[in-house]
Amino acid sequence: MEESDPALVDRVLNGDRDAFQMLAERHSRSVFQLGYRMTGNQEDAEDIVQETFLRAFRHLKRYESRSSFSTWLYRIAANYSLDLMRSRRRFVDCERRDDGAGWLADVASSDPSAHQLAYSGQIRDNIEKAMNELTVVERTAFVLRHYQNFSIEQIGAALGVGENAAKHSIFRAVRKLRRALEPLVTAV
Amino acid sequence: MKPDSASAGSHLTQDQIAEYLYGDAAPELAAHVAACPECGEECDAVYRTLQLLRNWEAPELAPGYESAVWQKLAASLPQQRRAFRFRRPNAVWTAAAALAAMIVVAISLQFAGSRVQEPPADTAQASDAGQRILSVAVTDHIERTMAVLSPLVNAEPQHPARFTDVSVEQNTVEDLLAENRLYRQTAVQDKDRNTAALLDEIGQVLVELEHSPAKLSGPQAHDLQQRLADSSLLSKMKGFVSSNPSPGENGARVIKL
Numbered sequence: 001m002e003e004s005d006p007a008l009v010d011r012v013l014n015g016d017r018d019a020f021q022m023l024a025e026r027h028s029r030s031v032f033q034l035g036y037r038m039t040g041n042q043e044d045a046e047d048i049v050q051e052t053f054l055r056a057f058r059h060l061k062r063y064e065s066r067s068s069f070s071t072w073l074y075r076i077a078a079n080y081s082l083d084l085m086r087s088r089r090r091f092v093d094c095e096r097r098d099d100g101a102g103w104l105a106d107v108a109s110s111d112p113s114a115h116q117l118a119y120s121g122q123i124r125d126n127i128e129k130a131m132n133e134l135t136v137v138e139r140t141a142f143v144l145r146h147y148q149n150f151s152i153e154q155i156g157a158a159l160g161v162g163e164n165a166a167k168h169s170i171f172r173a174v175r176k177l178r179r180a181l182e183p184l185v186t187a188v
Numbered sequence: 189m190k191p192d193s194a195s196a197g198s199h200l201t202q203d204q205i206a207e208y209l210y211g212d213a214a215p216e217l218a219a220h221v222a223a224c225p226e227c228g229e230e231c232d233a234v235y236r237t238l239q240l241l242r243n244w245e246a247p248e249l250a251p252g253y254e255s256a257v258w259q260k261l262a263a264s265l266p267q268q269r270r271a272f273r274f275r276r277p278n279a280v281w282t283a284a285a286a287l288a289a290m291i292v293v294a295i296s297l298q299f300a301g302s303r304v305q306e307p308p309a310d311t312a313q314a315s316d317a318g319q320r321i322l323s324v325a326v327t328d329h330i331e332r333t334m335a336v337l338s339p340l341v342n343a344e345p346q347h348p349a350r351f352t353d354v355s356v357e358q359n360t361v362e363d364l365l366a367e368n369r370l371y372r373q374t375a376v377q378d379k380d381r382n383t384a385a386l387l388d389e390i391g392q393v394l395v396e397l398e399h400s401p402a403k404l405s406g407p408q409a410h411d412l413q414q415r416l417a418d419s420s421l422l423s424k425m426k427g428f429v430s431s432n433p434s435p436g437e438n439g440a441r442v443i444k445l
Contacts, residue, residue, distance in 0.1 A: 036246035165392035
């Protein structure tokens with residue numbers, strides 16, 4: 001039977017590094033997935049995986065087993081992603097378009113045939129562009145709610161804001177995504 | 189697509205629809221969606237958007253990814269454990285220490301005063317004094333936050349291709365945010381809902397600003413200005429300051445953090 005996360009954490013705290021290897025191997029894919037959705041970039045996601053586990057190892061004593069280990073890890077990953085996105089200024093890029101029309105016009109004017117718009121590289125590209133239109137906080141709140149099933153309270157704690165603020169960040173994100181992806185959703 | 193605000197008459201707003209789809213809504217909203225074809229249709233559209241996003245996955249990882257992660261990680265762990273670096277004192281603790289010191293001073297003053305002039309001090313008086321001091325500290329915090337936000341709100345509209353440098357404001361925002369969390373938490377504990385709500389709103393803007401690029405593009409700056417204008421946040425802040433004037437303004441002692 002697979003050893004539980006809290007049991008492995010106890011072993012690590014007693015000096016067993018192999019137990020930390022098991023934790024890292026168990027959760028690295030899901031942390032990568034979170035990192036990718038937060039940044040939209042594979043290299044950044046890999047960086048987030050490394051840094052998340054390093055921080056988790058350093059601060060393992062702070063983990064309280066009443067919350068799940070994966071939630072604790074995701075919170076570390078989300079915080080690091082926020083720092084990373086801020087330092088890389090990635091979100092400026094989507095504002096630098098000077099073609100006037102923007103990607104949305106391309107989607108809207110393309111042939112709306114359902115076959116052509118099957119889930120594809122183009123759709124992925126459009127989703128990533130829509131995600132890049134969100135502010136860092138909106139994106140973090142949305143990713144944690146939509147993909148990681150964080151509660152509003154947990155998102156507020158991760159972002160350092162109250163529940164209302166967390167909720168409104170998610171709402172703003174949903175509104176923007178709905179607006180940005182509307183041509184795609186209508187066409188599919 | 190439905191309007192964002194509640195002005196949509198009896199139909200659900202976009203926020204309510206999102207709340208409903210995430211299962212956080214009150215039962216009345218579900219009943220409304222079931223009964224109203226228009227809202228049902230809009231819910232379907234938002235649901236399809238969210239489903240489209242649900243399918244958005246990271247690129248597939250190669251087999252053995254987990255081992256590769258561990259190889260790299262294992263090489264870093266011992267160094268990380270030995271690593272030591274000096275950090276400046278955390279702003280939260282600085283503010284907490286200052287606030288605690290202020291409250292102790294306030295209670296001591298209250299107690300000392302009551303020994304000379306009045307019968308033994310009662311805890312309600314001490315609590316009032318603590319409350320007043322908190323109010324002074326929050327007013328001071330809000331004034332300093334206004335000093336950061338006002339120039340952004342009042343800035344001339346920028347050409348979309350130009351950038352507004354907010355790096356100076358961001359240096360201050362980190363400390364303001366740390367203080368803001370502390371005061372909000374204290375207000376919540378004191379059941380001072382109005383102050384907590386205002387600090388919550390301020391916190392949201394400060395977090396946005398902290399995590400913004402150092403140079404805001406024209407549309408980003410405009411978005412921030414618009415949100416500040418829509419929420420009337422600065423007016424609310426001014427309202428708080430005018431209803432909780434700094435003690436220095438009526439001749440009393442000023443205590444600064």
